[in-house]
Amino acid sequence: MTTKQLPEVDGSASRKRNPxxxxxxxxxxxxxxxxxxSMVIVNIVRASSSDAEAPAPTQTQNPSASADADQDPAEETEDPDAPPPVEVGNTFELPIQNWGVTAQVSSKFGNQVRYTFEGDNLILNSEVIDSLPDSCAAMRQQWGIQKDGDSYSVLKPAERCADAPELYDEIWGLTAAAVDSIQ
Incomplete structure (x- = not known):
């Protein structure tokens, strides 16, 4: 093709926007x-729903003389060896094949609940147990279930975690609920 065969294009016409x-x-x-x-809204809704599911941290108060006088007599007679009451929430089955039983474990333990055996003791490992502070790191391997014949009991550290007493109580209560559900 030669330049004579090409159509001529007016440069000013092509630059005009088509209305x-x-x-x-x-x-x-x-x-x-x-x-x-919509993506921003979906992310906000997801974040608020996960915050609503997370348990709100409870505040502890330092003991004082006036607090002792205000305590209910029923609270004074509570068994210190009894697990604290906790909201278990949703549960899932955890088969314990070595013992031939199944336990209902709270989903608050996290997505990955694992266990190992040490003698007749089942040692639990989970995200919530691993979240104990470093000052209580030795306690991470002391939570579980103890088998004595046909009965089961909570295996827990002897002392309470001073840096995270609420978390300690939560783990204790959730473990006790799992022990109570063994079939």
Whole structure:
């Protein structure tokens, strides 16, 4: 082809915007903004729902003389060896094949609940147990279930974790609930 055969294009005409394309451009921009806004909303909803499921930390008060006078007499007679009451929430089955039983374990233990055996003791390992502070790191391997014949009991550290007493009580209560559910 020679240059004489090519059609001539007016440069100024091609640079003008076509007014018929403006609605499509506006529509495209609206779609992009709507997609971004929906992703932000979904992330906010997910974050708020996971916050609602997480247990709120409880505040502890330092003991004082006035607090002792205000205590209910029923609280004074509580058994210190009894597990604290906890909200177990959703549970899942944890088969313990070596013992031929199944326990209902709270999902608050985390997504991966593992166990090992040391003699007649089942040692639990989970995300919530691993979240004990470093000052209580030795306690991470002391939670579980103790088997004595046909009965089961909570295996727990002898002393309470001073840096995380609420977490200690939560683990104790959840472990006790699992022991009570063994079939």
């Amino acid at each position: 018929h394309m403006i609605p499509w451009i506006v529509t495209g921009l609206i779609v992009i903004v709507a997609l971004v806004a």
